[in-house]
Amino acid sequence: xxxxxxxxxxxxxxxxxxxxxxxxxxxxxxxxxxxxxxxxxxxxxxxxxxxxxxxxxxxxxxxxxxxxxxxxxxxxxxxxxxxxxxxxxxxxxxxxxxxxxxxxxxx
Amino acid sequence: xxxxxxxxxxxxxxxxxxxxxxxxxxxxxxxxxxxxxxxxxxxxxxxxxxxxxxxxxxxxxxxxxxxxxxxxxxxxxxxxxxxxxxxxxxxxxxxxxxxxxxxxxxxxxxxxxxxxxxxxxx
Numbered sequence: 253x254x255x256x257x258x259x260x261x262x263x264x265x266x267x268x269x270x271x272x273x274x275x276x277x278x279x280x281x282x283x284x285x286x287x288x289x290x291x292x293x294x295x296x297x298x299x300x301x302x303x304x305x306x307x308x309x310x311x312x313x314x315x316x317x318x319x320x321x322x323x324x325x326x327x328x329x330x331x332x333x334x335x336x337x338x339x340x341x342x343x344x345x346x347x348x349x350x351x352x353x354x355x356x357x358x359x
Numbered sequence: 360x361x362x363x364x365x366x367x368x369x370x371x372x373x374x375x376x377x378x379x380x381x382x383x384x385x386x387x388x389x390x391x392x393x394x395x396x397x398x399x400x401x402x403x404x405x406x407x408x409x410x411x412x413x414x415x416x417x418x419x420x421x422x423x424x425x426x427x428x429x430x431x432x433x434x435x436x437x438x439x440x441x442x443x444x445x446x447x448x449x450x451x452x453x454x455x456x457x458x459x460x461x462x463x464x465x466x467x468x469x470x471x472x473x474x475x476x477x478x479x480x481x
Contacts, residue, residue, distance in 0.1 A: 253421075286467045288404075295454055295471035296404065302465050339404055343466050347420050348394075348406040 254278050254342050258351035264359040269330045273354045275323045275340035284344035287316055287325045290353075291336045299338075300325065332358075361385040363455045363472035370478045373446055379475060381438040381455030389413075389433040392458040394468065395440050397477075399451040407453070408440065422448070445479045452476055 255278035265271050275285065283303035288296040298307045300316035303323055313328045327334055335358050340351040367379040381393070395407040408429040409418045417429055428441040438455055452474040459469035 284465060288468070290404075295474055296468070297471070298467050298469060301467035302461055305461060307467075341404075341468070346409075346418050348409075350404045350406070353403045 253347055254281060254345060254349055256340055256342055256349050256351040258338075258340055258354045260354060261352070262355040262357060264357050265330055266359045267330055267332060270326065270328045271330060271356065272327075273325045273338055273340075273356075275318075275325070275351050277321045277323075277342055277344075280320045281342045281344035283319045284342055285316075285318065285323045286341045286343065287314075288339045288341065289334075289336045290339065296339065327356075330356075361457065361470045363457065363470060365453060365455050365472045365475035368453065368475035368477045370480065371445055372481050373479055375445055375479075376441070376443045377445065377477060379440040379442065379453055379455075379477075381440075381472060383436045383438065383455075383457070386457070388431070388436045388438075392466075393431065393438045394456045394458055395429065395438075396454045396456055396468070396471075397449075397451045398454070398474070399448075402451070409458070410438070442477070445477075447479050450477060450479050 257276045259274045285303045287300040290296040299310050304316045315326050337353045337355045339353050362384045364382045392411050394409045397407050410429045426444045431438045454474045455472040456468045457470040460466050
């Protein structure tokens with residue numbers, strides 16, 4: 253199974269900050285990497301697919317990059333609604349696996 | 360509007376069974392692969408099982424293989440998860456999810472239900 257490791261586990265930031273979350277895979281996954289946002293009490297929603305493609309309707313302050321084994325999710329100019337938990341997911345091979353999540357909290 | 364509505368969850372004793380249902384609307388279920396994802400209380404996301412649009416291919420995570428069975432009825436716009444020999448480790452919120460493809464091999468979990476709670480406890 254491909255292990256996905258996110259860092260940091262949690263992150264404190266302020267409105268207007270720029271933050272970056274990293275996701276590393278235990279083996280190469282090309283660009284088969286998606287990012288999801290989950291707010292408390294809600295189902296996850298896809299933000300980025302294919303490592304860098306923005307889902308329709310997602311604000312442009314979200315961006316993704318990377319390939320191979322290292323990927324990043326960047327949020328520029330944090331907004332209050334961005335405080336949530338973020339998960340990366342690889343779909344290069346079955347079983348599909350997720351990172352453990354990164355909790356983004358208000359400083 | 361795409362909607363996925365799970366039902367069938369609840370509290371069961373260890374060793375018992377449950378059957379989850381997912382009612383799909385707002386799209387042609389027969390055009391999409393579907394998956395179940397679960398989330399233990401306070402924990403992260405875990406893929407459980409996948410089924411292709413015509414039920415040709417089915418996959419399970421190691422933790423549920425041999426105990427869970429995924430199925431679908433496209434005519435009734437429904438997806439199911441039969442869960443047998445449940446244990447405490449199966450406790451969590453179960454999501455029904457529609458899979459979309461952005462190219463021939465690239466997929467993402469595009470639409471999620473609200474989730475249904477399964478609690479296994481004596």
